Amino acid sequence: MKNFWQKTETSIWTSSLLLMAYSTFLGRFGGGLMDGAKTNFLVNTLNLSGGRVLLLEGIRELPGLALMFVVALFMRMPLSQSSAISIFIMGIGFFLYAFVHSYLALIAVVVLSSLGMHMSIPLTGALTMSLTTKIQIVKIDLIYESCYNTSCQLLFF
Helix, strand or coil, X not given: CHHHHCCCCCCCCCHHHHHHHHHHHHHHHHHHHXXXXXXXXXXXXXXCCHHHHHHHHHHHCHHHHCHXXXXXXXXXXXXXXXXXXXXXXXXXXXXXXXXCCCHHHHHHHHHHHHHHHHHHHXXXXXXXXXXXXCCCHHHXXXXXXXXXXXXXXXXXX
């Protein structure tokens, strides 16, 4: 196990890259679980109708449309700091789901968590690419996609 964490001449697995792979896998897996349980929460717990859930999903995508303006605010920050802030915003939004009792509060919480999620999606790939050399970028990209796809596939089994 000791050799697994140490970088060799031919290995692309640094401790930072392993941490990034684990966090990508667990983040996407947790996001999939959250998405799977969200509709049941909205319909069964908050008693929302289908039309209100559909409207909420449309509102949830507004931060994605405004992403260009939001990312411009974080453009001068280091990638690691921008990623930490976006994941923190997303986490706060998901945490606040537990305290929602009205539709307007739910809209605010959904927009907050969606803002953090949409900010973190492009930063994850950029942060992964910054952990390696130009020669190994193709291998790293395949590893990143593999972690993402594996977490998605595990949700369906």
